[in-house]
Amino acid sequence: EAQVTQNPRYLITVTGKKLTVTCSQNMNHEYMSWYRQDPGLGLRQIYYSMNVEVTDKGDVPEGYKVSRKEKRNFPLILESPSPNQTSLYFCASSLLVGSYEQYFGPGTRLTVT
């Protein structure tokens, strides 16, 4: 089954404790992206990757890191999480960069206390 998977789905952590949210797709997609979704602010892009070893900042990259060592994986790293990073996070992928449908993962609900 073609899909984007994220783990964990739910995470409660404390300020400053490094964490990684994994994202994997099995569709051989070139493009992958991370978003956060907050009430009243909608979906905002954090980072994106157009191919292996090619990543770039989105609208809200502060406090996040990403890497793209393999085509299928695009982990999101929070080196020192803070409460303002409490949010719902979505990973997405699309076949190619540009005007193509993005497929979203199921989401990761993160709470930082």
Added chain:
Amino acid sequence: QKEVEQNSGPLSVPEGAIASLNCTYSDRGSQSFFWYRQYSGKSPELIMFIYSNGDKEDGRFTAQLNKASQYVSLLIRDSQPSDSATYLCAVNIGGTASKLTFGTGTRLQVTL
């Protein structure tokens, strides 16, 4: 001015009626326009995309694009309770291939 604007709603329509969802965008260079549906607690899923001025129909859904007015809309005919969800408008602002900007969404409620 937000790059992609939608009325947050809720938009309430009776079952069987036409629901009209609207979206405006700021940059005339934008070329690709998408409508995603998001059920509560779920991830967004694509329902329509449109690239050219005019109407595009797919089943009960019609997307309308007017680039001169920087306006894109989604019509849902014969609305069903299962259509109750938040509808997200997404635009590749400025024609930037790598970036899709989302509106905050309009919540649609279809009442019995």
